[in-house]
Amino acid sequence: QKEVEQDPGPLSVPEGAIVSLNCTYSNSAFQYFMWYRQYSRKGPELLMYTYSSGNKEDGRFTAQVDKSSKYISLFIRDSQPSDSATYLCAMSATGNQFYFGTGTSLTVIP
Amino acid sequence: GAVVSQHPSRVICKSGTSVKIECRSLDFQATTMFWYRQFPKQSLMLMATSNEGSKATYEQGVEKDKFLINHASLTLSTLTVTSAHPEDSSFYICSARDPADSGNTIYFGEGSWLTVV
Numbered sequence: 001q002k003e004v005e006q007d008p009g010p011l012s013v014p015e016g017a018i019v020s021l022n023c024t025y026s027n028s029a030f031q032y033f034m035w036y037r038q039y040s041r042k043g044p045e046l047l048m049y050t051y052s053s054g055n056k057e058d059g060r061f062t063a064q065v066d067k068s069s070k071y072i073s074l075f076i077r078d079s080q081p082s083d084s085a086t087y088l089c090a091m092s093a094t095g096n097q098f099y100f101g102t103g104t105s106l107t108v109i110p
Numbered sequence: 111g112a113v114v115s116q117h118p119s120r121v122i123c124k125s126g127t128s129v130k131i132e133c134r135s136l137d138f139q140a141t142t143m144f145w146y147r148q149f150p151k152q153s154l155m156l157m158a159t160s161n162e163g164s165k166a167t168y169e170q171g172v173e174k175d176k177f178l179i180n181h182a183s184l185t186l187s188t189l190t191v192t193s194a195h196p197e198d199s200s201f202y203i204c205s206a207r208d209p210a211d212s213g214n215t216i217y218f219g220e221g222s223w224l225t226v227v
Contacts, residue, residue, distance in 0.1 A: 032214045043116065043203050043218040044154075051214075088153065095207065095214030096142070102153040 003027055006089055006101025015110050019076040023089035023101045026070065030091040030099075033065050035074045038086045038103065047087075048074060079108045112138050112208045116219030123226055128192045131222045133204030139184035140206035144216065145177075148201045160187045194226040 006023045013019055021035075031052050036044035048063040050056045050072075056063045062075040072091070076083055089101040113136040123129045133143055141162050146154040158168045158179050166179035176198075178190040187206075191198050203221040207214070 034215050036218070041201070041221070041223065043114075043221040044205075046215060046217060049215045090216075092214060097159075098144070098216055100154050105151075 003099040004089065004091060004101045007104055008102050010105040010107060012107045012109060013079055015079060015081060015108055017079050017108070019079050019083070019106060019108075021074040021076075021087050021089075021104050021106070023072050023091075024070055025072075025091055025099070027091075027093065027099075028067070028070065029093035030070075031067075032092040032095060033063070033072050034090040034098075035061075035063055036088040036090060037083075038088060040085075044088055079106075081108045081110050084108050112136075112206070112211065112217045114140075114204065114206050114217045114219040116204055116222055118222060119220055120223045121225070123194055123224070125195055125226055126193055128190055129194055129224060131189045131191075131202055131204075131224070133187045133189070133206070133219050135185045135206045135208070135217075138206075138208040138210060140187075141184065141209055143181060143187040143204055143206045145179060145187070145189050146203045146205070148203060148221075150201075154203065157189075191224065194224070196226045199224055199226045 033050045035048040038044040053067045060077045064073040084107045086103040088103045092098045115134045143160040145157045158166045160166045160181040168174045181187040205216040205218045207216045
């Protein structure tokens with residue numbers, strides 16, 4: 001079983017839709033959770049960071065962590081064509097090793 | 111957030127030659143840097159963990175003599191692909207952890223496209 005599972009998509013939504021991206025994991029020791037956005041042919045860009053359980057909101061983006069279910073989510077409200085990218089979840093137990101999902105490809109159609 | 115710079119962004123080299131990619135942390139001192147390889151439409155594959163002043167730790171299956179990693183200072187790590195072959199053509203990305211960042215997260219460079227002809 002992989003440490004982190006992420007549906008690769010592709011996911012296609014109309015502009016303005018709410019997007020939900022998810023990852024599940026198996027290691028209960030993970031406590032640092034990140035979402036990265038990667039545009040084609042570019043390095044990943046940190047979008048959201050969450051420590052332990054709970055929600056974090058930043059503009060149109062909300063990250064949720066449910067440690068009891070070993071499940072994390074990223075919600076994008078009022079999605080824009082510029083949100084079209086691959087979204088990677090990442091997590092770590094100690095901050096020394098990081099585990100990544102395979103990435104979900106998102107296309108927002110104008 | 112912290113800034114990590116990678117250079118060159120694109121490089122083309124002839125088969126059999128070596129090419130060096132640099133990864134710099136611009137506004138923090140990175141005791142640990144990570145090197146990844148990414149194939150089209152695939153996720154990041156960790157190649158090695160680079161610790162300042164010591165030998166890199168390579169992941170299983172990664173040839174340490176082919177992918178030489180040097181982390182001589184707290185702001186610079188280099189990846190040298192030696193005797194490059196066309197199958198080494200890929201997108202190489204570095205990342206670094208800011209130890210002063212209580213968030214325990216990592217920041218990525220812009221990536222380097224290597225094409226071996």
